[in-house]
Amino acid sequence: MFRKAKPAIQIEHRSAEEKALVRRLDMFLLTFGCISQVIKYLDQQNINNAYVSGMKEDLNLYGNELNYFTTYFNIAYCLMLIPSQAIMTYVRPSYWLTGLEITWGVITGLMALAKNAKHVYVLRVFLGLCESSAWPGMMTLLMHWYTPMELAKRMGFYQSCQTLGYMMSGALQAAIIATLEGKGLSGWRWLFVINAIMTVVWGVLGFFMLPDVPNNPNPRAFWFKKVDAELAMERLARHGRAEPKKLSWAGTKRAFSGWTLYFIAALYIATVHAQGGYQYFNLFLKSLTNPDGSKRWTTEEINVIPIAGGGIAVAFVWIWAILSDTLRTRWTLIITQSLIGLIPAITMTLWTSNPSSVPVSAAYAAYFISYLSLGTAPLIFSWLSELIPQDPEARSLIVGTSVAGYYAVSAWSGILIWPASEAPYYRCGWQTALSLWLVVIAMTCVLRFVDVRYLMPKRKLFVAEVLHGDAVQESEIAPEHDDDRDVDSLKGKDVGVAVSRV
Incomplete structure (x- = not known):
């Protein structure tokens, strides 16, 4: 696994x-x-x-x-x-x-x-x-x-x-x-x-x-050449992807009756809500006071300081994405970000429950560290593209359902988990984030296991049929340990090494 x-x-x-x-x-x-x-x-x-x-x-x-x-x-x-x-x-x-x-x-x-x-x-x-x-x-x-x-x-x-x-x-x-x-x-x-x-x-x-x-x-795309279409289709076939098609009732039924849609949507919703604490950095800054009771930060500073966190987020979204494509892995970097996300979740859980036991500098650091883990969405949907390359209809619906699910949960969860009246000592905000990061780690491991055990063989069969045009029996698929080779090797004799690892 x-x-x-x-x-x-x-x-x-x-x-x-x-x-x-x-x-x-x-x-x-x-x-x-x-x-x-x-x-x-x-x-x-x-x-x-x-x-x-x-x-x-x-x-x-x-x-x-x-x-x-x-x-x-x-x-x-x-x-x-x-x-x-x-x-x-x-x-x-x-x-x-x-x-x-x-x-x-x-x-x-x-x-x-x-x-x-x-x-x-x-x-x-x-x-x-x-x-x-x-x-x-x-x-x-x-x-x-x-x-x-x-x-x-x-x-x-x-x-x-x-x-x-x-x-x-x-x-x-x-x-x-x-x-x-x-x-x-x-x-x-x-x-x-x-x-x-x-x-x-x-x-x-x-x-x-x-x-x-x-x-x-x-x-009307003046920059797109006729030969580009042929090349783009060849790239789809080479990497085992089915060409885009109109959404059918059968495709819709297949997507909503399968587990992938609900699992990916739940994983996406859990990761985005696990990251949610960084959004309240300004309320944390606004709550701080000097020993004489005056405000620690001005209104302008309260608005400007989180911008530095935004810069960190931009840099690390790029870093995670580049590493993912370079190393050809998604799940390991999702788990890595989750482990990093546990640091501010644990720190702020301790700080909010007993501020005197944790220095305020640790709370500052926790908020800035929370910006390091905002790069999960590109990895999840890149992984989705590789999990079911043969089903573009399902992929489209899964993306839409995931985002819709996030908005549906956000409609009621914010006021329950991060009520402004409790800022910055949220009663259950950071504890919820901690729990969700653990859920994300567990779900990612489960998805990796299911992928290797059940989804890869199906992808290999599909890719072999796309490249060779003939039905391929499961017995012809090479052993599972070969799944890490490049998909282009399917153009040779070994059809068992078709799927790029995720």
Whole structure:
């Protein structure tokens, strides 16, 4: 189950044409996704910036309206995730993803015209419906275009753009408001207008930047050559991946009746919630006082210090992803991050239960260490791509279900586990994180065992049939110890070494 791979690092030999294709995919597909992700985060967060910059007073928002803005957005986001994944198999991604991005850009602009909370509620619902397509849709596209030695890095870069958006949002939004305040509109209304323009312009470019899928490339993608489609299909076959197909009722039934969807979704939900403590770093900083009772940190410092943690997160999301592709392993790095995640969970459990027994410097260190373990999502979905390469329908639904499940759990778990009234001495927050990290370790080990014992033989049969075009009997599969060789060896006599290790 946990045997050492041989060799530790594999080099994938690619032709000059293939390297050129990957460079163009990075330049257009990945660039579009990354910048779109930053813009999406800005559009999600601008409601908070606007609220503290005059929106509250202008619209008479003196109750819990801000909480409801988030609630309505999250409900709509959650409801549309799985349908969006299904629709994307019928509608070109260059139409669907970019069309929705342009739509949510227009909706963002309409926020500038809001006269009361009810207007904002309606717009936030439609904003959630449109934005739900972006993250899972792009993750699914990356699975279609990149090989196992390329995928985790690209997913990692894409994932890190959430944090980059967080790091940029405060300064960018403040600059917009400070520059345009009172010039025809209130500063907070200009905030929505500028964000809308950015979103719509970038969305229009997506019609030409997204390549769609290998077996049905985008004819408007000027950078995509005819030979690239043939090469992309060859890459799918070489690495044992089935070509993308429209989601069928049989595929939907197969996905939801199998254990993989629920197990991967549970693993993803557990990891993201295990990481959740870092989000409350600012509340920890705000609670600290000097010996004379004065605040230890100013409001500006409370907002700036966590940005350093964001920088750590970006760097390590990249590091984990690069190591994953280089070493050709997913599960070991998920466990490594979980073990690192246990350090702040244990430290803060002790600190919150008895602050006098643990120095506050340890709490500072724990919060910064918690940013090291935010790179699990790219590894989980890269692993998913390798667990069931023969079923693109299930992969698409699993990604959507995982994210929808996370939002569904988040809708009620935050107020129970991390109530603001208990900050920073959460009664069960860090204990829950500790428990979830242990669950993640156990689930990862179980999934690794099931993969080696049951899933690899099925993948080997599928890859052999793809490459040879003939049915291959299970008795022809080589012994399990050969599973660590490169998939290209299937082009020879030994069909038992088809599957890249995970």
